[in-house]
Amino acid sequence: MTANRPTIHDVASRAGVSKSLVSLALRGSPKVSEASRAVILQAAAELGYRPNAAARSLADRRSRTIGVLILDLHNPVFAEILDGVQTQVRREGFSTMLVSGGADPVLEQAEIDTLLQFQVEGLILISHRLAPAALRSISSEVPTVVVTRDDITAPRLDTVSNDDIAGAGLAVDHLVSLGHLQIACLTGGDNPVSHARERGYREAMARHGLTSHTHIVPGGLTDTAGYAAAAEALESSPTALFVANDIAALGAIAAIQDAGLIVPDDISVVGYDGIAIGGLRSVNLTTVVQPLAELGHLAAEHLVARIEHPQSRARHTRVESRLTVRGTTTRAVPVSR
Template sequence: MATIKDIANAAGVSLATVSRVINNGPKVGDKTRERVKKIMVEMGYRPNANARALVTQKSASLGVVLAELLDPFFATLAHGIETVTRRHNVQILMSAGSIEKKTELKAIETLLEHRVEAMVVHSKALDDDTLIEFARQVPGFVLINRYIPEISNRCVWLDNVAGGRLMAEHMIRSGHKNIAVISSRYQIVDPIQRIDGIRQAFEEAGLSLPESSIEYATPDQEGGEKAIQNLLAKSIPFTGVLAYNDAMASGAMSMLQDHHIDIPGKVSIIGYDDVLLAKYCRPKLTTLRYPVEMMAAKAAELALQYASGQPPEDGVTFKYTPTIVKRESVLTI
């Protein structure tokens, strides 16, 4: 494999000149720059990203902190980021935060150790002040799926209150009055906001949502099964279920079918996220489309934009709104 010395010899220039070309530095004429680049291509030379970081104190990478790496939601989020980094020829350094304060902090600090200056962070456990401080330290620091007013133009976020309202309004318009909610047990803002939206829709319709009709569990299929099992054990009457996400909805559907409860004949259900799983449930799941891939691409573009010293105008925010996707799991009664 060709080295920087080989390129310098072939081009008849100094090592410093080749280094400047590699790092887009000044003091190199256009003709010389093009000649060196041409020779690099001909000799198959590829700059070492780690070595470049040592010289420039910067990394040609975008750091990403996700809650989980295997969850379909976060896989879709990662794919949205990857479409941007591929276009910009930037590598991804990815880490999991696991919705735990210490783990999220370690994930961000690890990226900083790699001199990452563009970073998309999904953080639910760290407090606002810590994230605001990181935004001051890291040029391209961007939050996804979280809103902090002090750094609002670095936040790409979803209106979860509106999402909760939408799913409740659709279930109520379909004629359902006895509606249960299965939600995430994690003490983060998303489930709180979605239930706030649900309560708003209930109040406007003159309905109540007693605490006994809300079950909390892990936001996965097993959690959905457990939540429905608890509702059935308490003999809570319901003809509709609003689920925190599609995974919980899928688990709930499985438990209901195990109890020979027809969907949507006896119980209608709405999920949230519109991950691929929703299309392959039986019946196909009515859900809220979370434009996570679009949001992730925007967050990646924004992080690279900040890192390059070109921030958006002051006062610009990046709020997204979910939309209802009607399939087969809701029956009008």
């Protein structure tokens, strides 16, 4: 045994077999008898041998590794999607390498370039801020699936997203059913997902004949942004708020409480995403729930299919949301239109 990390030669010597037989056994080849495999695995265990993934990749010309770019490590939505990705990736026999560019397109490109240097077999982008040309270039080089966004298309770029327009409609429909007319929308800033949710709000208000009551307040996807947007919205005395995501909704609730008002008695609040924290008893947030784990599962399934069939047509899968009613919405005092 060498003084450094044990090698495949050490395993072969300990087991009394050839290096090639060790290699076949560790890969699970049916050409190796069960008796020989048991001896080889025992020798590897005794030595503490770990296969060299880089060397195996060179030999097999496959890394069995998928690169994952996550837009924001602090956003629990992306963490729950990632959990779904990794669960499905493991089932498919792959491992993952995770990076984040912190919503900076330059850093995102640099991180993706690094992943490609490690010979990942495909990429899953859990949202991104890349320019269309950059994304199309990446998808032409390596199988790629984008999760949460479907605004950029390319011949072999697959997407998995939520129907944010319909989801926003569920929130407005719920509030209108409770008698709310003065419903303000706190947006999530300048990004495709937030734009779609704002559009869904506008369309739903128009469908209910409430176009004149439409009230858009610029916001963001953080609790701080939600607090500031809610403080501004309160100046127009809404009876309900539809907030672009759950984290911002928590900030909005804090602003309402700091103004001396009660949720939901004075103002109802609906969030969006369905993150786990919203279901805590102390939060009890009414929200539009995305199937976050399903988004991750589908992304992984699509990517593996793309790896196996790289020339197939692009797939664009859109999943539906559902409304979960909890303790932050209630009936409004009836008023005439």
